Amino acid sequence: MLLVLTASIATSKANGLPDHNHGQFPNRGNPHRISAQSYQFRVTLDPKLAKRIQPSGRYTFGVAINGVPFDPGSAEYWKNDRSTGWRKEALNVPGKLGMDHNNAHVQPTGAYHYHGLPHGLLEKTSPNQHSPLIGYAADGFPIYARYGYRDSDNPRSGINELTSSYELKTGNRKSNEPSGRYDGTYNRDYDYREGHGDLDECNGRTGVTPDYPDGTYYYVITADYPYVPRCFRGTPDDSFKKQGIGRQHPGSRPQGRPRHDGPPHHHLPMREPRF
Template identity: 30%
Template sequence: MYKFSFAVAVLLLNIGLLKAQPNPAIISWLQNTTTTGYYYMSGNPTPISHGILVNCQQVRYSANWVYVNATGIPSYNIGPYLDGNPNQAGNQNAIFRIPLNPTENTGAKTPTSGGNIGIFVNGVAMFDYRDGVAWNTTTNSFCGGPGNPPCPGGMAATQAWNRDAVVYERLGFDCSKGHPAGTNYHHHQNPSAFDLDLNVISNICNLYDADGLYAINPAQHSPLIGFAYDGFPVYGAYGYANIDGTGGIVRIKSGYQLRNITLRTHHADGTDVADGPAVSSTYPLGTFREDYEWVSHPNDPSYLDIHNGRFCVTPEYPNGTYCYFATVDNNHNSAYPYLVGPTYYGNKTASRVTAVNEPTTVYSPLSISENILPDLNIKIFPNPASDLVIIRAGGLNNQDIELQLFDIKGRLLQQTKMNKGQSICYFDVQSLYAGTYIIKLYNGVHTISHKVIIEK
């Protein structure tokens, strides 16, 4: 009853305030028409320009839809993919149509599927848990995906036991936890760099510097990082403890947990299915999506529902909305079901389209007025430094920021740029003398300064 009442209240408030505040599904996209990106090739630690525009190039909207033109390429460096993946991310030249007024699916919920299940605010594709590989219960071996025979019926998704991409494709994820399917670069999980996790489970960032869409900041509500294909927003890993926006900031937790099983004979709902492999060191719990069960936590609103979402207040939706979260565990490692799923809460109406066939208004980002640079929680480290100074933004950077390094006399020594959708940049200070230096960040209107010490 409470959930129904809250949903109705949210709907009425949003209808009443529709004209009073801009729709986040229109204004949250990271737009760019000038900056191109970089990628790494295996064995070469120097990023290479691919000449493709990054982020989103145009946003248009009508009464019911927003249309986003995007290349599918992020502004952070991508690659390499150390699992032998022969593909490189390419320009998707896509138009995504997202509903502005998403609605709950009151019938049978639609399962997420292989390929795009949503879009991040930088235009990069959002995938679900799967890697296209399943268990062939006839041959007792994997089927589908590269290097395996086809599954019976031709589709891995029709099988009883479906493999988890976040577990089995880890070697093939770049530092930003992404990789390409064909040329379609995508994330199955929280798009924050491996080396920012509290327990680092991949050394790829040691070899090829990169960052990610945002940096997890446990002290702040995570940013809105994308929209699912039912139109509801997707947030990062942290949010308000209570659905009304109170209780402080906490990690928002998946309601799924590994089942207490040793044999794979039934699904969590009790359905008798063809047997999968017994739980072992070769096929440990977590190998398959069906190894998980959802458990209700009625007394703790920081746990999510069976779709990996909840109704709640967020900074962008002060009157509340249904939203998903990119779930992580207490070490900030990705936690199943990672983003959205295994079913959508709402009606899946978004899609990739080839043209816009209705009158629309072009949305141009507003000029910068409020100084949000302090809110980026800029960290400069190490400080003191000797070889390299790293500048990292906490949360999601939605502005292009110029960075300048000055000596104590005010002479400009170096400059670089942190593009929107990036969270890290560097100054090489190996050739500088020991002393005090100033780093200035400028977003076109506002400036903040930080002092850094160079020691030799």
């Protein structure tokens, strides 16, 4: 991914192909073939916390440093009815909708995207070190994965695996809901409980990181729900807004078909902005 910097905006241009091996597409759970896209995302260099939290549903949440989008929501709903609000969790449904080992799969447009921890991107990370910067959210705040400082303001406090503050509900769903126990199949199987984990409602927190020694708000991709954050603490840029009914990423125009499970796809080097 190439970042073009101006005084206040970084514009990322990418084809959306990962720089690590990916699974075979099409596959039994996902009929789509991965193909190059033409992405152009704008990221503010001066992100600010907004007065209100904004759900990320209408937006692609963010983009990884290799140009692959983070987009946690699935297009699958209870009774195939979006109005029910019972959206299926892409990582928790039988067959996992054709997910590969990177918790990623392909949209009808050929767009490869992450629903959870991008393991191929994290191959060189260590549980004994703070996560490297792995991307930027649509509101400009940085994205990390899994590991951070035990004390968010103290880089000498040791390393913890950061956990979300969402928990699975107990018992059975109600009569007007999908049958069965709250088992994580649907987004509404979870409740946010402030202070339950290390992170806030948007799976983020404020603190110092190796890239931001003076401190910043940042998001974390976690091993537990919500995996990829589902809301913004800042104001997302419209370049991340989804097209149509939300199934397509912005700028998703197929440009060719890469070889499956072959050598990693290389991108232009990314210049990391400092907010």
